Amino acid sequence: MFIISLSYKKDISEVEKFIDPHIQFLDKYYSEKKFIFSGRKNPRTGGIILARNVNRDSLQEIIKQDPFYQNEIADYEITEVNPTKYDEDFKVFIEK
Template sequence: MFIVSLTYKKDLTEVEKYITQHLAFLDQYYAEKKFIFSGRKNPRTGGVILVRNVNRPALLDILKQDPFYQNEIADYDITEVIPTKYDKDFACFAEELLNGA
């Protein structure tokens, strides 16, 4: 499981030019069950994506498809996380990871 933290490196007017394409990118990987959640940071300096069912090389390939990446809108910080303690409502995601799904 990975936490991807995006930090905008361009003004929000540039971000807005690519937001529709970025949302379509996110939708693709939700449909493939690779993204668990995503959202804007507050204040709006970037965003966060929680990713499952991929290894680091595959994740890097996925992120290269993001219009924000392709148009140099954001920097990406990737942190791998292995859940060891979690709320029962999150168990379906954590157990999937721990069982090698």
């Protein structure tokens, strides 16, 4: 499982220009069961994506498809995490 932290490196007005294609990108990987959740940071300096069912190399290839990456809107930090304790309701995301 991976936490992807996006940090905007351009003004919000530039971010907004690519929101719709970014949402389409997200939707593609939700439909493939690779993304669990995504959302904006508060304050709005970037976003977070939680990913599963991928390895680091394939995740890096997925990120290259994000319009935010392609248009140099955000930097990406990838953190791998192995959940060892979690709410019972979260188990569905841990077990395959």
